[in-house]
Amino acid sequence: MQNSARITLWFGLGVPLLLAALFFQTVTLASQQYESVLITALVLIILADLCFIQAFRRGGWATRCFSVLLLLPTLFVVADFIRRAPYSFK
Numbered sequence: 001m002q003n004s005a006r007i008t009l010w011f012g013l014g015v016p017l018l019l020a021a022l023f024f025q026t027v028t029l030a031s032q033q034y035e036s037v038l039i040t041a042l043v044l045i046i047l048a049d050l051c052f053i054q055a056f057r058r059g060g061w062a063t064r065c066f067s068v069l070l071l072l073p074t075l076f077v078v079a080d081f082i083r084r085a086p087y088s089f090k
Contacts, residue, residue: 007059011066014051018073021045025077034084045077 021044027037049071056067 003058007055007063010051010055010058011070014048014055014070017044017048017051018070021048021077022073025080038081038084041077042081045074049074 021041024037024041024044029037052067052070056064059067
């Protein structure tokens with residue numbers, strides 16, 4: 001039961017971080033100054049990924065599949081960072 005509670009804790013921490021990162025990734029600013037938004041999204045997705053990796057390491061087969069599924073949005077956040085960063089960090 002101890003392991004199950006820890007896995008639930010990791011998912012409980014990771015999912016809100018993931019949702020916040022996806023929110024910041026989709027923000028559009030009229031000023032086109034995306035530095036703070038991009039850095040915030042990148043930091044949040046890294047923290048969420050660390051939570052999901054811990055759940056992956058400690059969990060069984062179903063937990064590992066769910067962790068990998070929740071790691072996939074990282075690709076979108078990193079791709080958006082790469083797309084917007086050259087224009088934002090001058």
